[in-house]
Amino acid sequence: MNRYYVDLHIHIGRTWTGKPVKITGSKSLTFTNIIEHARHEKGLNMIGIIDSHSPEVILEMESLIQSGEVVEHQNGGLVFGDLTVIPGSELEIYDEQCNGPIHVLCYMPTIAKMREFSNWLSGHLKNIQLSSQRVYITGLQLQKKTKELGGIFIPAHVFTPFKSLYGKGVNHSLTEVFDPSLIDGIELGLSSDTEMADQLGELHAYTFVTNSDAHSLAKIAREYQVIAMEEPTFLELQKALQGEDGRGVIANYGLDPLLGKYHKTVCANCLNHVPNDDQLCNLCGSEKIIKGVADRILELKTAATGRADRPQYIHQVPLEFIPGLGPRLLEKLVDHFGSEMAILHEVPKEALAQVVPEKIAEFIMQAREGKVHLAAGGGGKYGKIADQ
Incomplete structure (x- = not known):
């Protein structure tokens, strides 16, 4: 089994023609700039670019494939040298059931699946060009569509005070919003770590991921994980999140909370x-x-001890x-x-x-x-x- 550095939450600031995607993202965060920086400067092996549903971003990915700079792997993911890109989308749900807003991450194995997802999304949000848009469907509907397309579903930065599952102070359980069986992992966010999150017993079933949520090139890999996989592909990532066949997160690297x-x-x-x-x-x-994350977690605490087989969470200063x-x-x-x-x-x-x-x-x-x-x-x- 091989070891790979992985950051699954990187935003796109602008398309290749200069149109905004993540309004608060740096203008230098184009798809091409991200993959070059993540590979050559950061030394990552796999990244998730989570604004890949934007139609112009899809066109840029397709153009890179046509030029031969990027190749689609048969097991999912876009290969750029020794870097694999997992196309993803960050979306916002907010309905009577979820007491949101709540951000979630949806990843697709191929450009074709992402284009199909994007076309479907365009009927449920106001601006398909932009990142982190509110989708006018329930969390359950979004989960089911993601799984129908063979995707990965992960609630994002679950403890931050704004736009997260637990942060607003209303939701006390993920079962109030989601189907637990359709969740592939839990993204912790920059103000919490494994020890803190494991105080919620309902999270013991899930792999924790630590990602940068980068809004600039410099922020890429401020948090990441080392994952054991045979090769850096979408299929292997799916297996790692489920802990199948010897795959899995070896260590989480994140900010000290x-x-x-x-x-x-x-x-x-x-x-x-x-x-x-x-x-x-x-x-x-x-x-x-x-309210701070530490205090919010204490309010939600249901477990005296964490899951015994968790990988090490290593506090790292970027x-x-x-x-x-x-x-x-x-x-x-x-x-x-x-x-x-x-x-x-x-x-x-x-x-x-x-x-x-x-x-x-x-x-x-x-x-x-x-x-x-x-x-x-x-x-x-x-x-x-x-x-x-």
């Missing part, structure tokens, strides 16, 4: 930390309190969080060592120190070993590496 934007409960007005049961900010008096490591120095590192995966996992300190200042090399090593001190994030503001 303290670095996430919504880890702690804060005042939306002044970002002052607010105890979970307080209704007013004790600093500015505002009633706008954003290189962009390293103090003093700006874009130019990072580019210098990548040019020298080949990819961010190599810098994060393999390059020894002595070699790093030959390319960047000793202090930055030391920060990278401390981050790799989990020895940095962190200041928690909340209310939409990321945490950070604190002064040592």
